[in-house]
Amino acid sequence: NTAHNDNSRGSLIVLEGLDRSGKTSQSNRLVTFLKEKGLSVEFWRFPDRSTSTGQMISAYLANESQLDDRAIHLLFSANRWEKRSLMESKVMSGTSLIIDRYSYSGVAFSAAKGLDVEWCKAPEVGLIAPDLVIYLDISAEKAAERGGYGTERYEQLEFQKKVAEHYRTLYDASWKIVDGGLPVETLEEQIREIALGCILTCQKGKPLSE
Numbered sequence: 714n715t716a717h718n719d720n721s722r723g724s725l726i727v728l729e730g731l732d733r734s735g736k737t738s739q740s741n742r743l744v745t746f747l748k749e750k751g752l753s754v755e756f757w758r759f760p761d762r763s764t765s766t767g768q769m770i771s772a773y774l775a776n777e778s779q780l781d782d783r784a785i786h787l788l789f790s791a792n793r794w795e796k797r798s799l800m801e802s803k804v805m806s807g808t809s810l811i812i813d814r815y816s817y818s819g820v821a822f823s824a825a826k827g828l829d830v831e832w833c834k835a836p837e838v839g840l841i842a843p844d845l846v847i848y849l850d851i852s853a854e855k856a857a858e859r860g861g862y863g864t865e866r867y868e869q870l871e872f873q874k875k876v877a878e879h880y881r882t883l884y885d886a887s888w889k890i891v892d893g894g895l896p897v898e899t900l901e902e903q904i905r906e907i908a909l910g911c912i913l914t915c916q917k918g919k920p921l922s923e
């Protein structure tokens with residue numbers, strides 16, 4: 714039984730992957746599924762473009778503004794920091810958050826520009842650690858074939874290849890790698906199982922960490 718009971722906490726589940734890897738649609742499918750099971754769950758995404766830092770990030774991504782690589786890195790990080798306390802209170806009060814991108818994007822995308830990896834990681838220290846990171850693995854070439862990229866700054870094949878290389882170095886115990894090239898429903902099924910396992914473990918009292 715996965716129904717939420719009063720004193721159990723929710724889970725922090727992050728989906729990561731290259732642009733066009735299918736994260737957003739899989740996140741939404743997962744949220745719908747978990748809600749139908751009666752669980753308290755919300756869909757979040759980073760960057761959250763609705764806040765003032767988010768609007769600066771959005772303008773940068775649309776090439777409407779230019780910013781120093783380190784300045785934009787810190788803005789992306791601040792965009793996560795401004796949600797930290799809400800994130801903690803949601804999870805501790807029993808709501809699971811399914812998050813489209815998090816600190817791993819922060820490090821992989823900025824490191825792909827050539828910034829020092831340890832420097833990139835530093836501002837993420839102290840954020841809530843995800844209970845589970847689902848990485849949608851797809852080659853940059855295959856992702857690019859999916860209806861093509863939009864016009865945003867990072868949506869370029871050579872850059873995405875570098876991002877993929879950096880993602881690979883960030884793998885840790887919280888990661889589950891799934892094949893982003895699978896048919897949507899097959900992948901959805903795999904993600905459901907992985908997520909439910911995580912939610913159960915968290916309900917049983919796995920501590921939240923930073």
Ligand code: DGP
Nearest residue numbers: 732759760789790814818819822823867
């Ligand atoms: P999305 O809204 O998920 O398409 O993300 C927008 C773009 O920004 C996408 O190319 C990934 C990139 N991105 C997301 N988070 C970060 C971050 O923290 N730092 C950097 N440099 N790029 C990020």
Ligand code: NA
Nearest residue numbers: 732733865868
């Ligand atoms: Na994008």
Ligand code: NA
Nearest residue numbers: 733736737813
């Ligand atoms: Na997306």
